Amino acid sequence: MEAQTELIIDPDTYITRTPLDHSECTGMILPVRDALDILSGKWKLPIIIALSFGAKRFGQIAKEIPNITDKMLSKELRELEMNDLIKRTVHDSYPVVIEYSMTPYGHSLEKVIEELRKWGIQHRKRILGKE
Amino acid sequence: MEAQTELIIDPDTYITRTPLDHSECTGMILPVRDALDILSGKWKLPIIIALSFGAKRFGQIAKEIPNITDKMLSKELRELEMNDLIKRTVHDSYPVVIEYSMTPYGHSLEKVIEELRKWGIQHRKRILGKE
């Protein structure tokens, strides 16, 4: 607990709150929803993590993400590319080589991923300790 | 670009990579998937954010989260409670007051949320700038 700020006790609900609760709170929720709209789902972040280790080809990404199917990988790659988080490059060689890589914008997710990863590790420890 | 580390060029795939790619990469993905399993979906994090401002009653949470329905709120609160991220308290007063609040474990998500929020704000700016 930090410093106590002004409190309001709502006479109808008996809830104690600060004056700005509503606007502050909704204001925090909206950007998180924006982020969630782009990142949520089972596969997007795993794919981004895989590519954060360097450019990779379709088959190799598939190998590194447990249980993903070709269809999901294909679909998610397309969406991530549309959001400018990854880039698809066709190398004009023989045989043709297609490579996926992170964009600079994709790299801006690194801290988000790092925090999620730390929390996940922590959470798994907690679950295992309980059972 | 940082310092260049040892690289391997796969003779079959022409992909350049570091020696530990596979294990490192999958090892990073798994905890993130653990976190996602608990947090992903449209409403869990918004609910947690709402409660991070202080204990609240059902109706008040509903008011602060745009577009959530009673049914979803009810269902998500139950799941969050099962995962020990929030607590449901029935105050033995008249009238009976039911209050939801964060657990200490719920508070451990603060940094995750903060990073998501920062990214979301940043992302919205970027989108608006493009159109």
Added chain:
DNA sequence: CAGTATCCGTGGCGATACTG
């Protein structure tokens, strides 16, 4: 290798109505 096509089930999620 790098995908696409097709089929299909489950459940996430919404709308509305109702209850103690």
Added chain:
DNA sequence: CAGTATCGCCACGGATACTG
């Protein structure tokens, strides 16, 4: 106020087969 009940859509996501 604090939910539950019911209905129903459709997107998420899996399985399998196929293509250039």
